[in-house]
Amino acid sequence: MIQSMTGFGKSLIQLPSKKITVEIKSLNSKSLDLNARVPSQYREKELLLRNLIGSSLTRGKVDFSLYVEITAEETTATINAAVVKQYIKQMKEIVDGDETELLKMAVRMPDALKTEREEIDEKEFASIELAVNRALEEINRFRADEGKALEKELNLRISNIETLLAEIITMDPDRINGVRERLRKGVADLKENVDENRFEQELIFYIEKFDITEEKVRLDNHLAYFKDTLNSVDSNGRKLAFISQEMGREINTIGSKSNYAPMQQLVVQMKDELEKIKEQLLNVL
Known part of the structure; x- marks a missing residue:
């Protein structure tokens, strides 16, 4: 909690x-x-x-x-009579004033009041x-009570990222097929005969550079770990912040590897959800 x-x-x-x-x-x-x-x-x-x-x-x-x-x-304050009288005497030597007025002035002077220290x-x-x-x-x-509202908001954002990740997983085969077709079309446009085996090897190497299988698995694990930590007995905002940083790394890598506009749009949405999570985590104990 x-x-x-x-x-x-x-x-x-x-x-x-x-x-x-x-x-x-x-x-x-x-x-x-x-x-x-x-x-x-x-x-x-x-x-x-x-x-x-x-x-x-x-x-x-x-x-x-x-x-x-x-x-x-x-009250712990008392009038320091000797000091006040001395002030009045000195002022009388300077000016001939009403004693009441002189008294008003004297009690405002330093040390006119003494305060005894009160023991606790x-x-x-x-x-x-x-x-x-x-x-x-x-x-x-x-x-x-505020934590309950934060928990509800964080669960919503995590659920949104999970939904977006599921969409990415669904469209990933189409993305790979798209990459394969673009490469074949590019070779065909060159109107050159190529070794089919060598072409397949190069194709596999090229596609592996865009493979996001590991990133999808790690992001899914981070999402599950985040929810487990969120539902644990102790409140640990720092730990949740560290997990969100790891989530951000995987999302960024998926975005850089995807090379596919529909998937990159989903990545942008995931980043937006993650930023909202980070904003809320600033206030989590």
């Missing part, structure tokens, strides 16, 4: 004095690219949160945001971890 790298998850936890909101969103990326926005008071726990998210999502461009909203009368409450952080895990569950459900 494949999964998409696109997803979104959100979770809210209400504590007695705080509301914790966790948001996780992801887009496609070759590897895990995690951007975390964490309030400064939880910075020492950021690595732990990163490991938690990375072990669950493994790939994708991931944005993780942790928001903390104070819902009760609680382990019970509170356990609630944050719970919120992160819930958001991860939601984003993984989102990815799985």
Whole structure:
């Protein structure tokens, strides 16, 4: 079962004095690219949160945001009275102003407020971890649902290539007969007597250069392998991408060897289907 790298998850936890909101969103990326926005008071726990998210999502461009909203009368900042008084005293020496106005100015000065570092409450952080895990569950459900749509699209494109390959296999004898007749006509137009045995040997050699039997077999095997991988338990976008590259090599070789317009038209259609597969695989986990 494949999964998409696109997803979104959100979770809210209400504590007695705080509301914790966790948001996780992801887009496609070759590897895990995690951007975390964490309030400064939880910075020492950021690595732990990163490991938690990375072990669950493994790939994708991931944005993780942790928001903390104070819902009760609680603050860690206090006025540094001695500093504020000193500011007011200095300003009075410069200008004779209203003390209320001077106070407004003083509290905006550096060090007018002092913030005591708040230690992380382990019970509170356990609630944050719970919120992160819930958001991860939601984003993984989102990815799985998107993966079902991707799987349906990929199966359709593979089925289309299989149908086109069957048409190529059906018309291949006519192509070879066409090559044989063109060669015979070319020799006849020369109005020269030729050794029939030697001509047959050269004809066989020439036709072998245009033989696509191996390419047809290998492409059929790649298509079957792609479907098996697509239906496996684990999502493996990289493996599917490698298989699609091998499919592309066989399709290109068939096109270059065919030397037959109707078959080349089918090859063009196969290439178009394969490009659509590659576009979708960019978003497969």
